[in-house]
Amino acid sequence: MLIKSVIFALILVILFCLGSGLFYLVKAKDDSTHVVTALTWRIGLSIALFVLLLVAFSLGWIKPHGL
Numbered sequence: 001m002l003i004k005s006v007i008f009a010l011i012l013v014i015l016f017c018l019g020s021g022l023f024y025l026v027k028a029k030d031d032s033t034h035v036v037t038a039l040t041w042r043i044g045l046s047i048a049l050f051v052l053l054l055v056a057f058s059l060g061w062i063k064p065h066g067l
Helices: 002-027 033-059
Strands: none
Touching: 002 033
């Protein structure tokens, strides 16, 4: 259950970074450093989430299920 909470928290942080990037894109049209920083964090966290999912699946912490 802990791994699912970590995955959910990472997804929420990724969505927050995406939203803040959109906010800085709309608000500050001349300064793009905030946009680049927010989207860089989003990409890094997305890669970390992907690696975490691969590791958790290979160690048996999470199991796929059919619908």
